[in-house]
Amino acid sequence: MSYPNTSKRSKHEESEKGGEIDQEVAVSISEKPVIKVAAICGSLRKASYNRGLIRAAIELSKEQIEGLHVEYVETAALPMLNTDLEVDGKFPAEVEVFRQKILEADCCLFASPDYNYSVTPILKNALDWGSRPPNVWAGKTAAAISAVGGGRRAQYHLRQIGVFLDLHFINKPEFYMNAHRPPGKFNADGDLVDSETKDNLKEMLLSLQAFTLRLQGKG
């Protein structure tokens, strides 16, 4: 879902008014559509590094990236997938809320740990609930990030799952890091404090934004 960005005026608008500001026109003209990102974490751990990356992405998008809104979408309350829980075409309430959040987003950011060379059951469960007809992932752009180097393997599996879900992943830049290896890049609260990693994350978010706008014919 895209929202008009009402905070800026176009050059055209300014020149037509001879430099004067017409407040009404200023709030109605859209310069850059806002891309809404649903951020999903594959870890339930309280001190999850991957969730720390999502918090950093939220902060970066707020402070440094115009036109990108990242929202964390909780998966902890989702029951383990069981189609018996689908009654009269309805999903359990927590699933309905989750699916609606995905439907409202333009794209998805998956923070994926590596569990035994693949995606975590938490993430797969969320992907599977979203895939139940009608598939809420269809046509969305996506990016994957990982707090551990092994996450690259999980990311390949995630991309493969994305083929059937009709998710369109950006190819570059890849984003992974080694959160467990010193020097520490997260503080005691699990917040990302390493500036180089933040720069890499920002590059990845900009790439996701550009790709999403391009796919939506707005870029």
Ligand SMILES: Cc1cc2nc3c(=O)[nH]c(=O)nc-3n(C[C@H](O)[C@H](O)[C@H](O)COP(=O)(O)O)c2cc1C
């Ligand atoms: C069941 C399990 C399997 C794991 N398998 C791998 C693995 O194959 N490769 C790897 O690099 N790390 C593996 N790890 C380590 C996690 O990916 C790592 O601890 C990561 O930081 C967890 O993400 P989080 O910090 O967001 O919770 C595994 C962890 C668990 C609990």
